[in-house]
Amino acid sequence: MIVVENLSKRIGRVQALDGLNFSAEDGAITGLLGPNGAGKTTCLRTLFNLLAPDQGRALVDDIVVAEQPLAAKGHLGLFPDPFGLYERLTPREYIHYMAELNGVNEAIDKAVQETLALLNMEDIADRPCKGFSQGQRMKTALAQAIVHRPKNIVLDEPTRGLDVMSTRKLRSLLLELKAQGHCILFSSHVMQEVSALCDRVVVMAKGKAVAQGSPGQLCEQTGQSSLEEAFIQLIGSDEGIAA
Amino acid sequence: MKIKRSLLLCLLGLLWLPQANASQLALCHLNNLVDQVFCGQLARPENPAAPAGPSIPIHYAVLPAVRDKHPDEAVLVIVGGPGQAALDYAGHFNRILRKLRAERDILLIDQRGTGRSNPLRCETMENMDQLGFDADNVNIKAETKACKKQLDTDLSFYSSAYALEDFEAIRKQLGYQRLHLFGTSYGTRMVQLYMQKYPEAVASGIMDGVVPLSQNVLAVGESVDEALELLFLQCESQPACEQHFPNLRQQFHQLVQNLGGQSYLQAVKHPVSGEGQAMRLGKSKLAGILRLALYSAQARTLLPYTIDRIKLDDFSPLLGLWGLTIDGLNLAMGMHGAIICAEDWPRLSEADRAAMNKSLIGGDMLAGLDAACPIWNVQPQLQGFAQPFSTQLPVLMLSGRFDPATPPAWAKKIEPRLTKGQHVIFPYATHGVAGHTCAPDLMAQFVSEPGAKLDTSCVEKDGERGFFINSNASAVEEIVK
Amino acid sequence: MNRKVWIIYQKEMLDAIRDRRSVIAALSYAIGTPLLMCLVFVVLIEKFASPDALYINISNAELAPGLIRQLASQDIHPAGAEHKAKAISLIIDTDYPKQMHSGRLALVQLQGDFSNTQLASDIRRVERAVESYAREVAVMRMIARGVAPQVLKVLDVQVQDQAKPEAKGGFFVGIAIFTMIYAVFISGMNLAIDTSAGERERNSLALMLSLPIRVRDLLLGKLLAVTSFAFLGLFMIVIISKIAYGFVPWQELGFNVNIDGRFIAYILAFSLPVALMAALMQLFVSFMAKTFKEAQSYLTLVLIVPMALAMITGYDLGPELLSWLPISGQQKALMEVVKGNDLPLEPLLIATAITLSLCALLFWALARSLKSEKTIFSL
Incomplete structure (x- = not known):
């Protein structure tokens, strides 16, 4: 479970986070939706202790990130944007490496093999990542995020640049992980994706959570029939949001 | 982890490895040699027949190879005289043997009785050639007696054969398997003796100014005459010389005849000190000066002019040539006598005399020896000298055509009996040609591959010198060959 | 060692070994430099050892047969139909015979383009030959006038070099050591950039920092990998140098360059801290850069410092202070060893201590900067 309490962060002249509050429950997919510049990435970085908040705190499975960063990070898996793969390693080596760094100490090969199987990657497992398609890269990135079976999985703009097939595959994987009881948090500026996947949506604008709830609740709350209209009303503009 | 630790220990061990030490050798500086080299000495019984008796130190020096590609070989330098000291000429040999030293040690040994190895020298005898000295009336007997008394030793222990044992002992001490011998003049006798007695310890031999074992070194008298005759012929062949000094030969013989046995006294300036002094000139002194001038390829170009000037009572050129000899040979006269009186004087036949x-x-030489040798009183050592020298070992012989001591004809005598012998004659060189034009290159070539045929074309690069026709310059006309 | 450091080290090494650029960078310098130097010296020595016959223009040669003879004996000849002359002229004055014969100055002009380095040594060769002839004639003139030529010598100057016989060639060995020590800077450089600025450029840096590992461990793993490469480069260049320099006929120049086991042990031991420092310095600079290219241009500038330090020491130019500093200190100690002198233990220890302190300082600063959000996101 991920909880963010009253998180504020100023970067330069911009108040990137401004008293952000939300929580993402286990066994649910939580979407962080907001236009570009709303503070989604800053929020995620704070979660990984890459940024120190000016105020407030983030908790991962009740561990305060800023106080015990290593322990907190041990409960997280990150699907980054961009992926940042090592081109000269094969997915098997890469995932193995990430598993080790994430603290898997025993039966690493087995964990790696299972992950590869889960993502249907056996055919590309022993080819260097160089020259991979976007979909293959996505799978590799996701594999490293989940190889150590973290309770919480964070995805930063996961579908950006993915083709339709890859997006579908990713969705089904996320649903599967949700079913296994993981807490899944992802940031996106793509409404459709959020509405299709999320159990809960946190709508962000200017560093604040302007609304949270299930897509249905949000419609209700704003009195709009479609989610799209609801967003526009919540954010105050439709700038930076993709349909 | 274990491997790592032992690796570390290995590294540490290497750090504290002692430097290669050169046992008995100590760093030292030698005459005219900038670099430090190694010096050592070996105590040897003065009388080899009595090893427990008194010993003398035999000093030697090793000019270490620049890159010791042949650590079990060295080039042994044996100088002439007899009576010269090899270590005194370290700078000279370092220069002319530069290419040899590149890959091999150069070993210099002060032969017993010379240099630092219990030198047998006498002040008085060495000052014998003073300007005012009457060379024709020297009391050799008295001088020799005084010297012999001063040295107070049995000179019979200083023969070539005994010295050879010293060389061999030093070779063994320094751990060389084989030596390349390089002897000059009298040193070539040592080279031959070495090859005869210890052929297994010799890799090759270079002889510069060859004295064959069977050749009595006292025959230099005739060599001087021949060298003078060559000089006259050469002057006649050069138009300028012929034109300025016609009848040079005749003029010279006349001069010698006129001087006869008497000596002229002349007021002159000493060529070195510049002080006014009386010079006594007799036949012996004149002959001695001319003889030494013939040793130098440069000085001999002044001889026609010098002879010509004497006719006009101008002794300046002669004085200048005499000045050249002042710091001359620096021989240990006791050792010189020990060798000559044991190895050459006793074998003079009536015909030789x-x-x-x-x-x-x-004539002067013979008279001197007949006076001195009985006083030096050394036992004749003639074994090995009678039979002609021959060897299977590679030999390089170097001669100068104008050599007034060891003419090419001497080397030619043994040439047929050398299975791997080569004889190079430098057309315009005199005595001791090792430093002449490309001789150092030839020697290096020879030592690096002793059996191979040398390319001696470079010998031709040396041209003929013109004779001086006045006190300033040689002839300007094209020299006719 | 910390397990994670080891894991990171292994991955970095694997990654680097697969990176052709890093490997080529490490090897090309280490292999190329000694081979190139070997080649250059073989050619140079060849030229030096047997100077070719030199053909020059000589005007009025017939007026000075003695001089021409002397030149010929040193393999300097007038050009003819078969041999083209080099652009060097020796002009013998028409008054030469008259002047020579009267003991006056005889004019000889030696002409050539002295700025032409190709000709300079030949010009000097002719000059020396002409001068040696003049000296010889001078000596004969003295003798002809009844003066012994040795009075001109005045002093018997005995020059005595106190260096050990093996110290000869120290100059060249200094240069060789410089090329070897510099290898630790060159060999690890590409990897240092790849693993820092490259990591940032590939966007994998943030991911790495998001993992449950200490920044210290991450850095240590990378540092060890870069150091390994630097050290490997050093090892290679030392071994290749040993082999390659063995083929150079140094003895023709009057010295030897002998890279023996003891020297190898010393250079590897002394250079280890330098390799560490080089790796840290390169990581430090590269982490400041956003891209590979940017890091490369920074490092090219920064590397001038150790290069200058090593070069000044190699040519033995700098002040005494250099024996106490990193790089130059180790290098000087090695040069002393090669010259057969005692190991300057105290300066070496101090230089090593300074090197290691610098390493600690750099490491601390680097770890600190990687915890700062400014560095991570180049804010």
Whole structure:
């Protein structure tokens, strides 16, 4: 479970986070939706202790990130944007490496093999990542995020640049992980994706959570029939949001 | 982890490895040699027949190879005289043997009785050639007696054969398997003796100014005459010389005849000190000066002019040539006598004596030896000298065509009996040609591959010198060959 | 060692070994430099050892047969139909015979383009030959006038070099050591950039920092990998140098360059801290850069410092202070060893201590900067 309490962060002249509050429950997919510049990435970085908040705190499975960063990070898996793969390693080596760094100490090969199987990657497992398609890269990135079976999985703009097939595959994987009881948090500026996947949506604008709830609740709350209209009303503009 | 630790220990061990030490050798500086080299000494019994008796130190020096590609070989330098000291000429040999030293050690040994190895020298005898000295009336007997008394030793222990044992002992001490011998003049006798007695310890031999074992070194008298004759012929062949000094030969013989046995006293300036002094000039002194001038390829170009000037009572050129000899040979006279009186004087035949008496300097020489040798009183050592020298070992012989001591004809005598012998004659060189034009290259070539045929074309690069026709310059006309 | 450091080290090494650029960078310098130097010296020595016959223009040669003879004996000849002359002229004055014969100055002009380095040594060769002839004639003139030529010598100057015989060639060995020590800077450089600025450029840096590992461990793993490469480069260049320099006929120049086991042990031991420092310095600079290219240009500038330090020491130019500093200190100690002198233990220890302190300082600063959000996101 991920909880963010009253998180504020100023970067330069911009108040990137401004008293952000939300929580993402286990066994649910939580979407962080907001236009570009709303503070989604800053929020995620704070979660990984890459940024120190000016105020407030983030908790991962009740561990305060800023106080015990290593322990907190041990409960997280990150699907980054961009992926940042090592081109000269094969997915098997890469995932193995990430598993080790994430603290898997025993039966690493087995964990790696299972992950590869889960993502249907056996055919590309022993080819260097160089020259991979976007979909293959996505799978590799996701594999490293989940190889150590973290309770919480964070995805930063996961579908950006993915083709339709890859997006579908990713969705089904996320649903599967949700079913296994993981807490899944992802940031996106793509409404459709959020509405299709999320159990809960946190709508962000200017560093604040302007609304949270299930897509249905949000419609209700704003009195709009479609989610799209609801967003526009919540954010105050439709700038930076993709349909 | 274990491997790592032992690796570390290995590294540490390497750090504290002692430097290669050169046992008994100590760093030292030698005459005219900038670099430090190694010096050492070996105590040897003065009388080899009595090893427990008194010993003398035999000093030697090793000019270490620049890159010791042949650590079990060295080039042993044996100098002439007899009576010269090899270590005194370290700078000279370092220069001319530069290419040899590149890959091999150079070993210099002060032969017993010379240099630092219990030198047998006498002040008085060495000052014998003073300007005012009457060379024709020296009391050799008294001088020799005084010297012998001063040295107070049995000179019979200083023969070539005994010295050879010293060389061999030093070779063993330094751990060389084989030596390349390089002897000059009298040193070539040592080279031959070495090859005869210890052929397994010799890799090759270079002889510069060859004295064959069977050749009595006292025959130099005739060599001087021949060298003078060559000089006259050469002057006649050069138009300028012929034109300025016609009848040079005749003029010279006349001069010698006029001087006869008497000596002229002349007021002159000493060529070195510049002080006014009386010079006594007799036949012996004249012959001695001319003889030494013939040793130098440069000085001999002044001889026609010098002879010509004497006719006009101008002794300046002669004085200048005499000045050249002042710091001359620096021989240990006791050692010189020990060798000559044991190895050459006893084997003079009547015919030899007759020939010597006929020559310009031979008569004086013979008289001197007949006076001195009985006083030096050394046992004749003639074994090995009678039979002609021959060897299977590679030999390089170097001669200068104008050599007034060891002419090419001497080397030619043994040439047929050398299975791997080569003889290079430098057309315009005199005595001791190792430093001449490309001789150092030839020697290096020879030592690096002793059996191979040398390319001696470079010998031709040396051209003929013109004779000086006045006190300033040689002839300007094209020299006719 | 910390397990994670080891894991990171292994991955970095694997990654680097697969990176052709890093490997080529490490090897090309280490292999190329000694081979190139070997080649250059073989050619140079060849030229030096047997100077070719030199053909020059000589005007009025017939007026000075003695001089021409002397030149010929040193393999300097007038050009003819078969041999083209180099652009060097020796002009013998028409008054030469008259002047020579009267003991006056005889004019000889030696002409050539002295700025032409190709000709300079030949010009000097002719000059020396002409001068040696003049000296010889001078000596004969003295003798002809009844003066012994040795009075001109005045002093018997005995020059005595106190260096050990093996110290000869120290100059060249200094240069060789410089090329070897510099290898630790060159060999690890590409990897240092790849693993820092490259990591940032590939966007994998943030991911790495998001993992449950200490920044210290991450850095240590990378540092060890870069150091390994630097050290490997050093090892290679030392071994290749040993082999390659063995083929150079140094003895023709009057010295030897002998890279023996003891020297190898010393250079590897002394250079280890330098390799560490080089790796840290390169990581430090590269982490400041956003891209590979940017890091490369920074490092090219920064590397001038150790290069200058090593070069000044190699040519033995700098002040005494250099024996106490990193790089130059180790290098000087090695040069002393090669010259057969005692190991300057105290300066070496101090230089090593300074090197290691610098390493600690750099490491601390680097770890600190990687915890700062400014560095991570180049804010």
